[in-house]
Amino acid sequence: MPELPEVEILVRHLAPLIRSQRIRAVLVNRPKVVGPTPVPEFQRALRGATFERVSRRGKYLLFTFCPRRRSGRRVLVGHLGMAGRMYLLPATAPLPKHTAVVLELGRNRFVFEDTRYFGRLTLDTGGVDRLGPEPISDGFTQGNFARALARSGQAIKVRLLDQSLVAGIGNIYASEALFRARISPRLPARRLKPEQIRRLWQAIRATLAEAIRWGSTVALNYSGAGERDGLFYFGRDPDAPDFYEERLRVYDRAGQPCRNCGTPIRRLVQAARSTFYCPKCQV
DNA sequence: CACCATGTTCCTTG
């Protein structure tokens, strides 16, 4: 599901719901997702702790909490992987099939559900430490971006997925940003001209910001039995069956007309992942 | 059955 915009929307959604909530019990159904933190350590650290803030770094969620007794604060790191979801559920509601972790909050439960168990909810901050700059921040400069690209002969689409180059872009927004910048996904990174780098830098920020804005306007439903399409960019409004298409310009649109020129969008495989692009608009 | 899927990490190859 989740790239930077989706995680940002989720963080904004969760922040007021869990602030000041005390964790009364910690249930770990899938030890793998809290790893490499050992389950007993995970439970000991969180039991009795109180949530303080939620923020985002790249595709990671950062939950700041106050431990039960010791002073200071600590951080719980979340990552949704491919299909993870985090949401509050009434304590009386049944837990979903692929529940990985549950934090009992009293009236509600904080549920981490992940059908594929690729996600994480852990005390280990290793992944976060390796991230590059936030794309929508002063830390992401055209100069740094240009220097990083100059060192690589890898296709630009594949480079954009490297979280140490810039944090938060995934397979969907990599294609979308390149379309917006009118750059071929196959172009080797070091072959981008300064003008293209400038356009791509701008397109990344605009694409992500637009997705966040869009997500902010959509009614969210992260949980709920039978609501398997709750994440907003795969969500569907029953009254507008094609609104998903209106939002993404190239992703998953192979064979459909480019919104600029009408040429059929093409799919290609790079680093074992699908890329979508317009062969006419993107050079 | 075959192939596809929003992500990351580890292993191999050059």
Added chain:
DNA sequence: CCAAGGAACATGGT
């Protein structure tokens, strides 16, 4: 040592 490619992880949808 580094860059690049591919498999693995686990499950579900089409």
